[in-house]
Amino acid sequence: MQIITASQVHQHLAFPTVLNKLAQGFAAPATMPQRQIFELDSNPHNHDAFAVLPAWNDEVIGVKSFTYFPDNEASGYASLYSKIMLFSRAHGEPLALVDGTSVTLWRTAAVSALAASLLAKPNAKHLVLFGSGKLAPFLIRAHLAVRQYTQVTLVARNHAKAAAVITILANEFSGVEFAYVDQADEALISSADVICCATGARSPLFNGAWLTPGCHVDLLGNHHKESRECDTTTIIRASVYVDSRTNVLNEAGELLIPIKEGVFSAAQVKAELADMCRQAPNRSADEITVFKSVGTALADLLTAHLVLTLCQQQDKAEAAACLA
Template sequence: MLVISSEQVHNTLSFDKLVEALHVGFAKPSGSPPRNVYELNPVTHDAFAVLPAWNEHYIGVKAFTYFPHNPEQGYDSLYSKILLFNREFGEPLALIDGTSVTLWRTACVSALASQYLSKSDANHLVFFGSGKLAPYMIGAHLSVRPISKVTVIARNSDKASKLCAHLSALYPQVAFELGVSDEHTISSADIISCATGAHEPLFNGDWLSDGTHVDLIGNHHKNARECDSTTITRASVFVDSRENVLKEAGELLIPINEGVFSEPQVVAELSEMHTLQWQRSEQQITVFKSVGMALSDLLSAALVYGLTR
């Protein structure tokens, strides 16, 4: 059985390869039960999660721990591993670093959704956040759309400045700038991507211009959200997994509780988009809400394994 490190994951994966692997994999039959998240401590919000999935080639399970106060003690807040098995005989094949895979698959799931939902000529990305996911999220969006300008909005201006400098070196053809969440910035965006720990909406949904695509991946709490109800009611809404999102995400659960949105209004989940008859109009606002699902972990781990062995 192979043991694949985070360094090997980063050296193996690319946005183009993984977006394509997800595109193909989500279109094929698979099993992906709801992920199970167990709260270990209601005060500190320590948690343990298990995500199983399988397809015609592999069986996989990702397990991760999330201890948000760990950095105060010198530990990472999240640890994760993916165990991959052969589907035909059930033979263990690889133990893969799950933290690095999660960075790549989260970003590439959003990029795949953007391929389906954003305008093909989208050129201005507004990105909220400056954490570990930020360079992956931005890089993935750049890989699927002809983006020429990225505006980064973050609470930590020092981290945001370093992020822009880092990305400017990687993507010299793109203009990176720091910004603020105001009507001018939001209304000028073709794509808005949010990867924050915010509990309150990051922008006013009335500011969105027709045709904007909104990508929401930061929140996993029922009573928190990165966008307001106006954004949801103005948009066609898509999700990575109905079952997971409608169990965890305040972006949809709060408008549902307010009576301004309902579960049947979710147009499709990611595995349905390749056969969807829905067509975006130039004026249509779209929202993609993702909380993570096991199938994307399985497909990403399988790609790493196939390229490493």
């Protein structure tokens, strides 16, 4: 059994490869039971949790386990710890233990960009990203792999983090204008072709009435029933897509709150990511779209398996070179 570290994950992955793997994997047959998330404390103000996410296809079986302790950083620990176990589908033997935290960064960003490749208008030029955390540079790189943005604006309260992200990316993408602001206003939102939200916000980040026809909204940060990154106006103005109906309709306030208000229904969700990968949505030029993602075990499985395959290919190449 191979042990794959975070540094190996980052070394081997590139977004064009990950995007292609996910597009093919979501279009193919796979099984993904409902993930299990266990709250570890009955205190409503404590969100410590443990989760188990299983999935398998005709090549590999996988399960990701992770802990989420949002207040950990104050004690010098990471808020998220994660590992992915891979097993052979043919015989069930263990194949690898893969660092799940790094895989989560790559697959979350790639799923976001994959959805945008299917839902955002082809000539999108302005990407607005809410959030400046560890996921931010991954999201921007992934989205720049599917659209030719000329402007990227970060909306972030932490100026130091936002400036650091921009400094890194400005050196990688010389043809893109990067900027950051404290908060979004109508002028910014109405100028956005794609809005990506990856925050810990408990309430809507912008007014849905500000959205311009043709805008695509991507919602990644919230996993709680009573919280949401967008308002009801955004949902009722948009065609809504999800990564997983089961997960989103059990966890995400972005849809559960409008459903509770009686202005939206589960039946109005257009499609899951797997449906979209099998047949691309036919959207009109002025249609507003929303993609809500809470993460899937299949995305973890596909990305971790890709890393394992690339590591094995490198090992074989190095072994051949030694024998040459």
